[in-house]
Amino acid sequence: MENSILSIKNLHKKYGKVHAVNDVSLDIYKGNVYGILGPNGSGKSTTLGIVLNVVNKTSGEYSWFGGKLETHDALKKVGAIIERPNFYPYMSAKENLELVCKIKGVDYKKVDEKLEIVGLIDRKNSKFKTFSLGMKQRLAIASALLNDPEILILDEPTNGLDPQGIHQVRDIIRLIASQGTTILLASHLLDEVEKVCSHVLVLRFGKILYNGKVDEMVSHNAYFELQSNNNQKLIEALKNHPELDNYENNEEKIIAHFKTQVDSAELNGFFFEKGISLNHLVKRKQSLEEQFLTLTNSTETQS
Amino acid sequence: MKRLLAIELQKIWKNRASKVLTIGYFVILSFIALIASIKFDIGIFKFHLAEMGIFNFPYIWHFNTYIASFLKIFLAVIIVSMMANEYSYGTLKQNLIDGMSKKELILSKFLTIVLFAGISTLFVFVMSLFLGYGFSSYTEIGIVFSDLEYLLAYFVKLLGFFSFCLFLGVLIKRSAFALGSLFIWFIFEKISYGILKFNIYNKNPKVDDVYAFMPLESMSNLLIEPFTRLNSVKNLQEAVGENSLKDYDVHLSSILIVLIWIAIFVYSSYIIIKKRDL
Incomplete structure (x- = not known):
């Protein structure tokens, strides 16, 4: 398929006796907004961890962009934030993003552009450790956007934020979605997925309960x-x-x-x-x- | 390669603690020169270290590299914490997600270690050259640049020690615990050696042969202590009737053993990162 961004087939992950991801399959095509929905501990983050090269799969397959690239090279075309924002606390926002530029091989001039989008341009020289959680999360989004990714993966992007922070982050997500970027959003917050996503995968105990369009799931009942x-x-x-x-x-x-x-x-x-x-x-x-x-x-x- | 080094150096250089330690390391390294000024005048007994021949070529190569290698612990702290920080900040995960491969990650750390060891070696070389020309009794080119294998041994020794630190940092994830285990391993090597050599095998030299393969022992075998090699000390020893026939040379076999340890440490670090769920 020409527009395939990510294809997951029969993925399994076992932590000892715990079957964290059980036979998950998912296809992601360009231009849609996907949601992975499930209560805490249902295997959302593990699934994302596997495709993002930080968790080792037990069995199954996944391939990025039709399998033409090695995972780490494919990830240079992906923007992802997982669980909590991970940056070097002693570096400023700008320096942290420049480091990501070095890793992804992106021009430094993107730094200011993306800081502008998330509204952190005024704080670009402040150290990361002085940031509030909301600002950290927005910096993480800026970092994920640096390479103008083909797909943006967000794992619990509003977790732990105050209502204002949630609102800001959702606005940013909506803005990015409106520009045609493919988004994969994992969340346990249902209205978040309902508001933003067109397709949804519902997970529980690592198993797929529902995989399809959000409207079909909703109108069915x-x-x-x-x-x-x-x-x-x-x-x-x-x-x-x-x-x-x-x-x-x-x-x-x-x-x-x-x-x-x-x-x-x-x-x-x-x-x-x-x-x-x-x-x-x-x-x-x-x-x-x-x-x-x-x-x-x-x-x-x-x- | 330049990209990987640039990434790693930014991480270290922007961290104030690492920066202070690095600068401190080179400042203290240059304090070796101050040994030259150690001078005691107690009545008729005159003691001037610089005039006892410690800065004579080619002995100075041995002496300075040996003294300088004590300071490696400063850089070891930086290396262990640069690895442990990646775990505690969660940036190890983030670097991978941002598109670094696990191989590149370990390679970038290893290149940093090589750079540290290389700069230290260069620093000691230049400093010794200056000190030697200042105090040495012989300054003929042939003598000045003889016995340079001590510099190679110094470089390999640092590289080996830093690789060990990197490995412990990767394995243990916490800088304090990693440094603690380094110390415990050191004690373990020393005590087990003592017990085997003097209690169980009754001073059998085979014990030394086996221990030459232990990581820290093999590194310390690269540079044997230079003090008993000094003429004045030798004379003193002969006077009390102790004939020392110690071998002070740098042996190819010791270098090879340490190189093998370096390969083991770096490769196991990679395997750990590869197998571990981060």
């Missing part, structure tokens, strides 16, 4: 909130609907799940025929968070 003046009668009618999966009587409102896609107007007509007029009818998509909990809980009960 749409449900209705219903309410009428006589809820009892409404429930009776609802039970007769051929596509009904299940329903909950949630105080005032009735939540109805259907086996297939049901149109709102169609449903409204269905009740009207039965002589029930609704005073509330809303089609809701399950948020990624609820979706995620359903996915992860169902495997928990299985195992």
